[in-house]
Amino acid sequence: MKLDIIISADNINEKYLENKIVVVIDMLRATSVITTALNNGCNKVVPFLTVEEAFDYRKNNVEPCLLGGERRALKIEGFDFSNSPLEYTSDKVKNKIVVITTTNGTRAIQGASKANRIFIGSMLNAKAVTEALKTLDKDVVFVNAGTYGEFSMDDFICAGYMISLLSTNKENALSDIAFTAKYIYENNKDIVSFIKNARHFSVLKSLQLEEDLTYCTKKDIISIVPEFKDGEIKIASF
Template sequence: MRIEILKSAKEAIGKEFKGKNVVVIDVLRATTVMVTALQNGAKCIYPFKEIEDAKRGQSLTQNGLLAGERKGLKIEGFDFGNSPLEFTKDKVEGKEIYMTTSNGTRAIENALSADGLYIACYLNISVISKKLLEEKKDVIILCAGTDDEFSLDDSLCAGIIAKKIGEKSEIEINDFTLSLKRLAEYAPGVKQVLEGSKHYSYLKKIGYEEDLEYCVKMDISEIVPFYINGKIKTSS
């Protein structure tokens, strides 16, 4: 199995995904929100690059909620921002969510040609790794990054997935993927590695310290979100 890690949403443009599984990671915080919302009973999530497209989609439904951010902050008039702690069971159960974020939903739209398109974060990292192993296809792990640049939070998560798969199967990887796998192997802990990194520090500065504590939790969810027919859902 070949595993390749891409460092940002921009790197997916023009990339060939046919015949491969793609895993999108935006730990801080879009994919963590998606996993949390679906875990708490949301019916599905519709991802959009643009704010107006999300609004237009939500306007066509009686049961839709708007969620999203720009520069980490809630979009004016939206029901939710991009804090996973907002997406509680009482607010999202049975609801459709129309979502747009700076990096994560853009990464998803850039990878729609994949055979399978999965959503990962630290919360569901082991079950995602297991799913990829079962499917036995080549894998591209697409880190959303931050404003088209490398982001340590996403890349460490990607490295851990490569590490977990490599423990169970022979894998072929390039040097960039190897470097992140090695980081995962020798990391003292997720929070310790991310402290001081750019996006982690930014979210801390604007008041989302509780989000950061939650987003680095490992394996508290067993769901495998996937993209199909314009929406993200689970098999349950």
């Protein structure tokens, strides 16, 4: 399979993604939140670009909805949750709809809507995602959410980890950027030591969100693969 990376939501070319499998990565923290919420029993996650859309969805929905997300890493006024995956516990989200809007992650998800299939990836479920990709055996583009439209070290090394997993005992056609991500991961397997210099890591640390950072950098603790389809994210079936 051919493997490639898009470095931020601002760099998405919708035409390029047509007929491809996409994995959206925003490990700090949107895709970690989505994966955690679904793993803890929420019915689905519905991503929106704007705060207003999120409020409107809850207002017009008869099912119980919880609002989560952030702007500039901070909780949105009137929302139930911030963008901390640790808040989305089973006792709060089970059998409910989680509506989410974030600065970078939900933009990347919506921007990838022309792809054939869109999966949600993070360090937490990287192995599960790559096992699914091996089964599908089609060209894959890893769409990194980035930070405010710019390259993000954390999303990049997460993509590198998945590319490394996909390359075990298999020859794939890697773009230059995919090869670089794989190389960086394989030479920096201690994720925190690498991404501690990332701008977004520093922002979260300054907000005393070290527990989020510790959680989001854990590898392969969740075995589900979320999929974005028809405006909703649910656990994928294969």
